[in-house]
Amino acid sequence: MLTLADIKQDQSIRIVAMPELSESVRKHLHAYGLFTGRTIRVLSTRPEMTIQIEETELALEYSVARHILVEVSR
Amino acid sequence: MSAVAVSSQLPVFPNRKIALVGNPNVGKSVLFHRLTGHYVVVSNYPGTTVGLSHGNIKALENIPVIDTPGIVTFPARSEDEAVTAQVLLDENLQAVIQVGDAKNIRRTLHLTVQLAEMGVPLVLALNMFDEAQSRGLQIEAGKLSRLLEIPVIKTIATRGRGISDLLLALKYVPASKLQVQYPPVIEDALAKMQEYLPESLISKRALSLFWLCHDSVSAVWLSSHLSAEQLNALVDLRTNLELNLSHPTEDIIQNTREQFVDSLAHQISQKDINQGLSISGRLGRLATHPLWGLPILAVVLLAMYWFVGVFGAGTLVGWIEKDLFSGIINPWLTSQVGELIPWPFFRDLFFGQYGLWTMGMTYALALLFPIVVTFFISFGILEDSGYLPRLSVLSNRVFSWMGLNGQAVLPMVLGLGCVTMATMTTRIMNSKRDRILVTLLLALAVPCSAQLGVVMGLLAGISFVGTLVWLGVVLLVMFLIGWLAAQVMPGERQPLVVELPPLRMPVVSNVLIKTAARLEWYVKEALPLFIIGTFFLFVLDQVHILPKIIQALEPMVVNWLGLPSEAATAFLLGLMRRDFAATGLFVMRSDGILNPLQMVVAITTITLFVPCIASMFMMVKERGWKQGLAMIVFIFPFSVLVGGLLQRFLTYTGWLG
Structure with missing residues (x-):
C-alpha cells in the first residue's frame, strides 16, 4: 500500500485512510482539513514532508506521513 | 420554524449574546478585537485562545460577545473544543458569527454546515479574503449566501475591512434553516429521535446528530434533561x-457533509490556473530548504543578535542603566528619599546593596527591560512574518534526538533572551511532557542574554579552541540530558505537524501592539519575581548568612573546580544578579588570577547553572513545587560535577595549557 512518505514532489494524491495514527495526531490533521477523501499535493519532501491542502501548507514529519495511506489521484 | 421577515431589524433581546466560533487560527481573536476594542494576544499558533474571552460591542447596544477556542468539527475532542460546544448548548445567543478562512473554503464550510444545522442565527465572516484573492481563488459570497440562506460577509479583520457590513448583518440575522440530507437509515433514526428530545437552544436535528456521533458534551446535557427511560430508548435507537450500518455512523455523517461541502465549493469558488509561485512562496520554500535554509537562518540569527545583543543589551542598557539609573535616578533617590527614612533597616531594604529598588527594580527595569523589549520586537517580527514554523521544520531532526519536536525551538530561542520569560512560554507546547523537558533544558543548557554577556566578556581572554570547548560541552550536556530525560519521562514524543503560513511583511502596528501586550505580561508576571528574589537575598544578607554560604562553597570551588576562592562570591551573587558575576570574573581576569583553562571551566559551570533566582521562581510557578525543586536540585550539583570533570579532563590532556 502506498503511503504519503512514498510520494514525490509535486504529485497530487488522495487520502485513503489514516489507521494507526494516535487520536491526538489525527485530530491535529483533521484541524487542517486532512480528512479521508481529500485531495492534496506534495510540495516538498525534505527536510520533512510539506503538503498543500486547499490553500494551506502543512509540514509533517515522516513518522506521521508513513501512517497516511494514499492513492495517486486521477 | 416560523419565518422571520429578513427585511426588518431583529430586536436585540436582553440577556442575549453573540458568539464568535471558527476553526483554529482563522483570526477570531483579531475580529473580537475589532468588534469590542479588547485586545487578546494573537499569534500564528493555533490554540492561542484558551478558555473564553468576553467583551461588548458598543455599536450594537453593548451586546456581550464571547470569543471561543477554535473548533475543527463536532463532536468536540479536546477540552478547548468542549468549551465551544458548551457555549452553543448553554448560551441564549442573539447570533453566532462563524469566522472562516476564505482561502480554505472547504474547511470553513465543513463547520458552517454543522453550525447551520443547529438552527442558530448564523453569520459567516469569510476572513482573510485578501489572501484568497492573491492566490487566485475567486469566491462568490452572494451565491454562497443564497445557497445556505445565511448572511455571508467578506472581511479582512487585520485591516478592519468588512466590519461595518458584519455589524449591519448582525442586526438582521434570522435562524438558519439548512438541512443536509443523510442516507435514509440515518434520516429514519433522526426522525424517531424527535419525540424523545426536550426543547433546547439548538435544533433537535443537530442534537440528534450529536447523539448519533457519540458527542460527550451534549450527552451530559441530555442526561440532565431526560428521564432514565428516555435515555435508554435513545441508547437502543443508536x-x-x-448494527445496521457497515461503517461507524460518525464517518457516514461526516462523509455526507463532505460531499455536500464539495459540491457547494464547486458552485461558489473557482481557482485561476496556477499563476506560478510568488516571491513570498519561493522564499518560503528556500527557508525550509535543507541547504539554503541554513544561510537564511544564519542571517536571521545574526540580525537578531545585532538588534537584541548589541543594540538592546549594549547601547540601550548603557544609556538606561549606566547613565540614567546609576548616574542620576539611583544616587538622587538614595540621597533624597533614602535620607528621609530614619531606620537603617528600611533604608537598606530599598536602597542598600541588596535593596528592592537599587537592586531589584534597577535590574528588572534598567538591565533586563531593554533586552526584553528588543527581544519581543524581533520575536514579534519573526512571528508575524511566518518564519518561526519554518524554523521548527528546519530544526525538527535535532530536537527529535531530545525526544522533542521542532516546535521546541521557539521557547529555546526565546531563552537566549530571557530564560525566565521563555519558561513561561513553554505553555505553547502541546503536551505536559514537552513542557517539562523544555523547562529543564532551558534552565540547564540555554544561556540567557545576561549569561551570554558574561561569556562574551570572558571569551576575549580565551583562545578559539576554548570557545569551542565551552560550546561543545554545553551542547553535549543538552543532548545527553535531553535524551536521558526523554527516555525516563513517561508519555510519547509528539510528532511535528505544523502549518506553514505564507511569509509576509509584518505590520508595524501589530508588532507594536503585541510587544506592548507581552511587556505588560513581563511587568505583571516576571518583574515581581525579580523583586521577591532581591528580597530573598536581602534577608540572607541581613541575617549575615551570605558570607557563610560563600565560605561553605569555597572548598568546592577551589578543590573540585580548581578556581580561585573569589570565584565562589561571583557564582553566588551571579545567581542573584548576573552582572555581579560578570564584574567579579572580569576583575579576577584583569588581576591575572584566572588562566584560560579556569575561565573555560568557570563559564561552562555558569552556563549550566540555573540563570537566576527569578527563573527558579518561574520554574516553581509554572511546574509546581515538586517538579520545579527537583529540577533545581538536579541542576546545581550536576553543573558543578560537569565543571569539575571538565577541569580534570583539560588538565589531563593539557589543552589550553
Whole structure:
C-alpha cells in the first residue's frame, strides 16, 4: 500500500485512510482539513514532508506521513 | 420554524449574546478585537485562545460577545473544543458569527454546515479574503449566501475591512434553516429521535446528530434533561442503527457533509490556473530548504543578535542603566528619599546593596527591560512574518534526538533572551511532557542574554579552541540530558505537524501592539519575581548568612573546580544578579588570577547553572513545587560535577595549557 512518505514532489494524491495514527495526531490533521477523501499535493519532501491542502501548507514529519495511506489521484 | 421577515431589524433581546466560533487560527481573536476594542494576544499558533474571552460591542447596544477556542468539527475532542460546544448548548445567543478562512473554503464550510444545522442565527465572516484573492481563488459570497440562506460577509479583520457590513448583518440575522440530507437509515433514526428530545437552544436535528456521533458534551446535557427511560430508548435507537450500518455512523455523517461541502465549493469558488509561485512562496520554500535554509537562518540569527545583543543589551542598557539609573535616578533617590527614612533597616531594604529598588527594580527595569523589549520586537517580527514554523521544520531532526519536536525551538530561542520569560512560554507546547523537558533544558543548557554577556566578556581572554570547548560541552550536556530525560519521562514524543503560513511583511502596528501586550505580561508576571528574589537575598544578607554560604562553597570551588576562592562570591551573587558575576570574573581576569583553562571551566559551570533566582521562581510557578525543586536540585550539583570533570579532563590532556 502506498503511503504519503512514498510520494514525490509535486504529485497530487488522495487520502485513503489514516489507521494507526494516535487520536491526538489525527485530530491535529483533521484541524487542517486532512480528512479521508481529500485531495492534496506534495510540495516538498525534505527536510520533512510539506503538503498543500486547499490553500494551506502543512509540514509533517515522516513518522506521521508513513501512517497516511494514499492513492495517486486521477 | 416560523419565518422571520429578513427585511426588518431583529430586536436585540436582553440577556442575549453573540458568539464568535471558527476553526483554529482563522483570526477570531483579531475580529473580537475589532468588534469590542479588547485586545487578546494573537499569534500564528493555533490554540492561542484558551478558555473564553468576553467583551461588548458598543455599536450594537453593548451586546456581550464571547470569543471561543477554535473548533475543527463536532463532536468536540479536546477540552478547548468542549468549551465551544458548551457555549452553543448553554448560551441564549442573539447570533453566532462563524469566522472562516476564505482561502480554505472547504474547511470553513465543513463547520458552517454543522453550525447551520443547529438552527442558530448564523453569520459567516469569510476572513482573510485578501489572501484568497492573491492566490487566485475567486469566491462568490452572494451565491454562497443564497445557497445556505445565511448572511455571508467578506472581511479582512487585520485591516478592519468588512466590519461595518458584519455589524449591519448582525442586526438582521434570522435562524438558519439548512438541512443536509443523510442516507435514509440515518434520516429514519433522526426522525424517531424527535419525540424523545426536550426543547433546547439548538435544533433537535443537530442534537440528534450529536447523539448519533457519540458527542460527550451534549450527552451530559441530555442526561440532565431526560428521564432514565428516555435515555435508554435513545441508547437502543443508536445501537440498533449501528448494527445496521457497515461503517461507524460518525464517518457516514461526516462523509455526507463532505460531499455536500464539495459540491457547494464547486458552485461558489473557482481557482485561476496556477499563476506560478510568488516571491513570498519561493522564499518560503528556500527557508525550509535543507541547504539554503541554513544561510537564511544564519542571517536571521545574526540580525537578531545585532538588534537584541548589541543594540538592546549594549547601547540601550548603557544609556538606561549606566547613565540614567546609576548616574542620576539611583544616587538622587538614595540621597533624597533614602535620607528621609530614619531606620537603617528600611533604608537598606530599598536602597542598600541588596535593596528592592537599587537592586531589584534597577535590574528588572534598567538591565533586563531593554533586552526584553528588543527581544519581543524581533520575536514579534519573526512571528508575524511566518518564519518561526519554518524554523521548527528546519530544526525538527535535532530536537527529535531530545525526544522533542521542532516546535521546541521557539521557547529555546526565546531563552537566549530571557530564560525566565521563555519558561513561561513553554505553555505553547502541546503536551505536559514537552513542557517539562523544555523547562529543564532551558534552565540547564540555554544561556540567557545576561549569561551570554558574561561569556562574551570572558571569551576575549580565551583562545578559539576554548570557545569551542565551552560550546561543545554545553551542547553535549543538552543532548545527553535531553535524551536521558526523554527516555525516563513517561508519555510519547509528539510528532511535528505544523502549518506553514505564507511569509509576509509584518505590520508595524501589530508588532507594536503585541510587544506592548507581552511587556505588560513581563511587568505583571516576571518583574515581581525579580523583586521577591532581591528580597530573598536581602534577608540572607541581613541575617549575615551570605558570607557563610560563600565560605561553605569555597572548598568546592577551589578543590573540585580548581578556581580561585573569589570565584565562589561571583557564582553566588551571579545567581542573584548576573552582572555581579560578570564584574567579579572580569576583575579576577584583569588581576591575572584566572588562566584560560579556569575561565573555560568557570563559564561552562555558569552556563549550566540555573540563570537566576527569578527563573527558579518561574520554574516553581509554572511546574509546581515538586517538579520545579527537583529540577533545581538536579541542576546545581550536576553543573558543578560537569565543571569539575571538565577541569580534570583539560588538565589531563593539557589543552589550553
